[in-house]
Amino acid sequence: MDSRPSDPNAGAGAPLDGEFDLIYRYFARGGANGPGAGVILGIGDDAAVLRVPEGADLVAAVDTIVESRHFPERSDPRSIGYRALAVNLSDLAAMGAKPAWATLALTMPRADAEWLGGFSRGLLDLADRHGVALVGGDTTRGPLTISVQLLGFIPRGEALRRGGAKQEDLLAVTGTLGDAGAGLALVQGRTTATTERAAELVRRFEYPTPRVEFGLAARGIASAAMDISDGLTGDLPKLAAASGLAAHVDVGRLPLSPALRASATVEQARDWALAAGDDYELLVAVPRQRFQELAAAAARTSTQLTVIGELRAGSGVTWSSSGRIFTPSAAGFDHFR
Amino acid sequence: MDSRPSDPNAGAGAPLDGEFDLIYRYFARGGANGPGAGVILGIGDDAAVLRVPEGADLVAAVDTIVESRHFPERSDPRSIGYRALAVNLSDLAAMGAKPAWATLALTMPRADAEWLGGFSRGLLDLADRHGVALVGGDTTRGPLTISVQLLGFIPRGEALRRGGAKQEDLLAVTGTLGDAGAGLALVQGRTTATTERAAELVRRFEYPTPRVEFGLAARGIASAAMDISDGLTGDLPKLAAASGLAAHVDVGRLPLSPALRASATVEQARDWALAAGDDYELLVAVPRQRFQELAAAAARTSTQLTVIGELRAGSGVTWSSSGRIFTPSAAGFDHFR
Numbered sequence: 001m002d003s004r005p006s007d008p009n010a011g012a013g014a015p016l017d018g019e020f021d022l023i024y025r026y027f028a029r030g031g032a033n034g035p036g037a038g039v040i041l042g043i044g045d046d047a048a049v050l051r052v053p054e055g056a057d058l059v060a061a062v063d064t065i066v067e068s069r070h071f072p073e074r075s076d077p078r079s080i081g082y083r084a085l086a087v088n089l090s091d092l093a094a095m096g097a098k099p100a101w102a103t104l105a106l107t108m109p110r111a112d113a114e115w116l117g118g119f120s121r122g123l124l125d126l127a128d129r130h131g132v133a134l135v136g137g138d139t140t141r142g143p144l145t146i147s148v149q150l151l152g153f154i155p156r157g158e159a160l161r162r163g164g165a166k167q168e169d170l171l172a173v174t175g176t177l178g179d180a181g182a183g184l185a186l187v188q189g190r191t192t193a194t195t196e197r198a199a200e201l202v203r204r205f206e207y208p209t210p211r212v213e214f215g216l217a218a219r220g221i222a223s224a225a226m227d228i229s230d231g232l233t234g235d236l237p238k239l240a241a242a243s244g245l246a247a248h249v250d251v252g253r254l255p256l257s258p259a260l261r262a263s264a265t266v267e268q269a270r271d272w273a274l275a276a277g278d279d280y281e282l283l284v285a286v287p288r289q290r291f292q293e294l295a296a297a298a299a300r301t302s303t304q305l306t307v308i309g310e311l312r313a314g315s316g317v318t319w320s321s322s323g324r325i326f327t328p329s330a331a332g333f334d335h336f337r
Numbered sequence: 338m339d340s341r342p343s344d345p346n347a348g349a350g351a352p353l354d355g356e357f358d359l360i361y362r363y364f365a366r367g368g369a370n371g372p373g374a375g376v377i378l379g380i381g382d383d384a385a386v387l388r389v390p391e392g393a394d395l396v397a398a399v400d401t402i403v404e405s406r407h408f409p410e411r412s413d414p415r416s417i418g419y420r421a422l423a424v425n426l427s428d429l430a431a432m433g434a435k436p437a438w439a440t441l442a443l444t445m446p447r448a449d450a451e452w453l454g455g456f457s458r459g460l461l462d463l464a465d466r467h468g469v470a471l472v473g474g475d476t477t478r479g480p481l482t483i484s485v486q487l488l489g490f491i492p493r494g495e496a497l498r499r500g501g502a503k504q505e506d507l508l509a510v511t512g513t514l515g516d517a518g519a520g521l522a523l524v525q526g527r528t529t530a531t532t533e534r535a536a537e538l539v540r541r542f543e544y545p546t547p548r549v550e551f552g553l554a555a556r557g558i559a560s561a562a563m564d565i566s567d568g569l570t571g572d573l574p575k576l577a578a579a580s581g582l583a584a585h586v587d588v589g590r591l592p593l594s595p596a597l598r599a600s601a602t603v604e605q606a607r608d609w610a611l612a613a614g615d616d617y618e619l620l621v622a623v624p625r626q627r628f629q630e631l632a633a634a635a636a637r638t639s640t641q642l643t644v645i646g647e648l649r650a651g652s653g654v655t656w657s658s659s660g661r662i663f664t665p666s667a668a669g670f671d672h673f674r
Contacts, residue, residue: 040496041496041498044499045563046563046564047398047429047434047489049432049496051394057388058386058387058388058395059384059385060440061440062441062442063442063475064444094384095382095386103397136397136398138400138401138484140401140407142404142405143479145482149397149399149442149486156388159386163382225383
């Protein structure tokens with residue numbers, strides 16, 4: 001099973017023999033070398049056989065990224081592989097779940113050894129970092145589309161849901177917002193920045209940090225959580241609606257990175273932070289009296305945590321800036337708008 | 338959660354509001370109305386939360402179908418939805434697993450209400466028939482590509498693997514082979530048949546029967562199993578190699594349906610049966626002394642079962658016809674050949 005080349009570029013230019021070889025050559029690894037707890041049967045049969053630990057529930061997420069839609073054409077394949085898994089890790093982080101196993105549905109126009117080497121390295125390096133085993137997959141020919149389904153565990157009854165927030169809970173976000181939006185704008189030539197800042201922002205788009213450790217640490221403290229994939233203006237209304245509450249955000253409190261502040265006007269930075277999406281930070285609600293506990297959990301996991309607003313009675317989301325009503329100019333990213 | 342319209346065409350022409358609504362409108366159903374055993378949290382959060390029964394292992398499969406590659410353009414959306422799930426049910430059948438939960442990654446060029454109505458009906462009707470709950474999904478815009486990941490259960494240690502066959506075991510297949518290949522040729526106008534026969538063969542391509550009940554019944558009797566998705570010439574070598582054996586097939590014993598026999602020359606029918614793929618029948622190995630038990634399991638589940646050959650010492654696959662060596666003319670379907 002351990003047919004992943006130690007140097008993924010070693011096979012560049014070599015003919016690829018077909019689907020069976022493809023999966024084996026780039027993605028199958030022996031259980032001894034990597035993650036694989038609970039993998040009874042991995043890649044190579046009609047399906048994988050997996051063992052969920054006693055007392056745990058299974059958590060399952062699926063996310064797809066499509067060329068030209070979620071990443072520009074000719075993106076670095078290592079970033080594509082990384083992001084395909086990262087966006088799913090972010091979903092599990094938002095549940096407070098521990099990731100364990102992934103399957104990969106990879107549709108691509110042709111089997112290019114060099115591309116596959118980079119893609120598999122990006123995906124598998126991140127998988128290793130989070131103890132995730134790739135247990136199955138399917139490769140098909142077609143326009144570049146990657147779906148990863150990620151499975152993980154959570155102690156029974158402890159999942160962080162979107163709908164658990166209570167009135168007067170604080171709203172907080174991890175990390176900084178808007179960097180990925182700026183990074184994408186840079187990649188697409190829609191904006192410019194100094195080389196050093198640009199590299200930092202582009203990296204935030206290409207290699208978002210899924211907040212897995214923070215999600216685990218927030219379990220039992222936060223009252224609700226979700227990941228911000230479609231921008232705060234797109235995602236916050238979902239958390240508020242699921243909790244049956246209104247939400248209010250002070251946009252002046254949105255955490256902006258030094259790189260973003262140095263690269264854009266305040267208005268542009270705020271727009272990206274509100275609506276650009278792709279940050280994959282976590283949005284959490286927490287009872288006021290437990291905020292210090294959550295802040296300690298964030299510190300323990302080296303995660304920046306910023307209060308941006310609160311939950312209120314009612315419905316919908318309101319925004320303010322310097323004490324005045326504020327209306328975001330851009331809607332959150334929506335694949336069918 | 339129960340927002341699936343009772344008449345899926347009711348919303349035809351209505352504007353679709355975005356990803357969130359899309360998933361809800363067509364795919365979310367309350368647990369009370371359909372399958373959903375073990376679904377703690379279904380569609381609508383960052384991930385689903387699921388409970389695997391005590392003593393069971395989890396079985397996970399993923400398969401993707403792409404327009405123009407796995408089905409012709411402008412195919413009936415109901416058939417596309419059906420097949421997207423059926424090909425995965427077939428993988429679980431090949432493991433002897435009981436299907437339980439599915440996630441859907443649906444990439445499509447536009448959100449068309451009528452198309453989505455047909456697609457969701459095809460997928461959900463088949464899901465209902467097998468007690469499968471759709472627990473999560475992701476809709477993205479792009480060329481039509483559908484990945485389903487299917488989860489199911491199996492009692493610990495009882496999975497039917499490809500590698501379990503022993504020397505002198507019999508090789509058998511369920512159903513008939515070649516019908517789907519003929520059906521696709523008819524759809525594509527590459528061949529003709531009488532209207533009645535044509536409809537039957539096209540139906541076999543558009544609505545393959547996953548052998549789930551037979552797979553469950555074969556557990557503990559068959560020594561190895563896999564599903565025939567890429568044609569016998571493509572798939573049998575994998576079972577033989579996984580078992581460390583050679584396989585021999587008498588092509589004269591390949592089960593051909595009356596519709597296929599009536600619609601094609603013997604040579605053409607045999608070629609489709611050998612190499613066309615898309616039949617989603619099961620290929621099983623069984624110890625000779627247990628064949629009658631397996632035949633009884635097949636009868637109990639209303640499944641045709643035909644012995645086509647045997648496993649032998651050595652490696653590779655050999656074929657014979659009327660006692661003479663036979664060389665198949667077409668290689669099995671391989672997405673990257």
